[in-house]
Amino acid sequence: MSSQGHTHVTEQVVNNDTTSGQGSEFYTNQETFTSSSSNPHHFPERQLFKGLTYNGVPVLTPPWSGDPIKHVKRIRNLSMKEDDILIAAFHKCGTHWVSEMLNMLLSGSTDYSSRCKEFAMLEFIENLTLLDQMTSPRVLNSHLYTAHLPEQMLAKRVKLVHLIRNPKDCAVSLYHHWTYAASDQFTFDSFLKGYITEGYTTVSHQPNYLRQMAQFQKDNPDHPIIHIHYEDLKKDPVPILQELARFVGVEASQKFCQDVASACGFEKLKQADGGRDLPSALTKAVGKGFTVYRKGVVGDWKDTFTVAQSEMFDQFIARQEEKGLHYDFRWQ
16 A cells, blocks of 8 residues: 555554453554645544554544543443443444333333443543443443453353344444534545544454454354344344344343334334433543434435445455455345
């Protein structure tokens, strides 16, 4: 990959540990982009990878001032419970949606949670001791790679709910999610070019996330994990909700699962979430009117990608498959 016009900095690797299946080789010796002059694709500054890693994975910038490495260490050292449930997913794969569904299944009620899911999102909680106030079983969530998740997750056999989405829809949704903090030069075309460039952004891209999740499962074959495809949940939610209920150890009738699916329809959930405040630090970072809800549909990529962009992305996915990406995506 050419470095012409880009600033190449040395990656700062911090405190690698040896937890099985947690590390990642995806970010070693990558080019990084550390200023607006070396940001040719006009990404929001907060999303640029600036060379800081922990356990071989880029460290996300939390929505408050402070040492991001210390926060990752706090997450790694977080005390977990044997009945904890953790939704693990790349960005824009339905975390809000499934979090609400899970809370309804566990409570046996279609009442909405009093707080939005960001209050249980590990990377967005400045004071992690607040999680001790949550009623068990706790439904936690995170977009972090397994290398940054709590070490006790393995010993306590924390149930993982892994969400998967069509990579093209995921990319479109992530682009719109980031436009709130970007300039007008941040077009979908510029986003795509940066997104598929290794080492450009701290979140990397969905295929890297999926590969490390597959490696985690390979290294820990007995760990409880369920994989849910966004598109399947949209198309026929009731049997998936019943399977999810069995996975977390609760009974849920077909009628109740239908009620949960209805209550968690896009417009209803958008309205419910609109009445709940974000954590104060996150509100300061994104603004009070910020919303994660846009369309919530399957196949929106067809109205966004040009033919050339689609072909470029197909080639990108083919390269990822050559590197070991093996997921049965719902290309709709």
